[in-house]
Structures are given as structure tokens and as C-alpha cells.
Amino acid sequence: MIPALAIILLFQLVGEIISRGLGLTLPGPVLGMVGLLAAFLMVPALARMVRPTAQGLLAHLSLLFVPAGVGVVAHFGILRAEGLGLAVALVVSTIAAIAVGALTFSAVARLTGNRADE
Structure with missing residues (x-):
């Protein structure tokens, strides 16, 4: 080992x-x-x-996430104060990433001539 x-x-x-x-x-x-x-x-x-x-x-990879969890708990006051802004940022960035991915996929499909409706 x-x-x-x-x-x-x-x-x-x-x-x-x-x-x-x-x-x-x-x-x-x-x-x-x-x-x-x-x-x-x-x-x-x-x-x-x-x-x-x-x-x-x-x-045992999950054990490597313990320090991250401890960090979140250690900064719980900041998380409580900025939680709404973080939640909004997470939701908006997730929606933006999905939209950009879908638009990119559509553009590449058009460029390569592969269409889903065919």
C-alpha cells in the first residue's frame, strides 16, 4: 500500500x-x-x-468531503447572513448554464446538419 x-x-x-x-x-x-x-x-x-x-x-472518497462540511459549519454565520444571495446566485447560474448548454447544443447540431426533428 x-x-x-x-x-x-x-x-x-x-x-x-x-x-x-x-x-x-x-x-x-x-x-x-x-x-x-x-x-x-x-x-x-x-x-x-x-x-x-x-x-x-x-x-472512502466521501471522507475527503468532511473538511468541506466542517468549513460550512464553521462559517455558518456568514452563510446565514448571505444565504439568500447565495441561493439566488446558485439558481440563476444553474439556469444560465442549462440555457447556454442547450443553445450551444442546438448551434452545433445546426452546424453539423444533425437535426432532432428528422
Whole structure:
């Protein structure tokens, strides 16, 4: 388990170094994950070695959300004071995202000649 965790964290570190070193807007952990995938494709034995640890981490992924929940509770006063504004912002931004997604889908469908009514 320790070697597998070290491999996962090493790829995250390398991704972070590349991201910050080159000034990329892509997060380092994402670059590390892409590198880890490439390593898995090149060395299948590495994937077999890391799989049990990765599955264990994924099985307990919900524990990683505990700090976020604690943060919400710790700032409950701010949430109470600004709750209505946050709720409005969430609803409006969700509706806007759905509308933009639908309009984009329609525009791409028109451009590619794929129409739903055909």
C-alpha cells in the first residue's frame, strides 16, 4: 500500500511541478493523473500494483468531503447572513448554464446538419 500511495503522490507532485514551472492553467493533479494513465498504459504491471490502493481510496472518497462540511459549519454565520444571495446566485447560474448548454447544443447540431426533428 505504501509504495502504491508513493507512486500516486509522486505523479501528483510531478504534475504540480510541471504546472507551476510552466505557468499552465491546468491543475497539477490533472497533469499527474494524465501522466499516471500514460504510465499505466506503458507498464500494465504498475496499474495492477496501484489498483487495490486506488480502489480503497475511491471507496472512502466521501471522507475527503468532511473538511468541506466542517468549513460550512464553521462559517455558518456568514452563510446565514448571505444565504439568500447565495441561493439566488446558485439558481440563476444553474439556469444560465442549462440555457447556454442547450443553445450551444442546438448551434452545433445546426452546424453539423444533425437535426432532432428528422
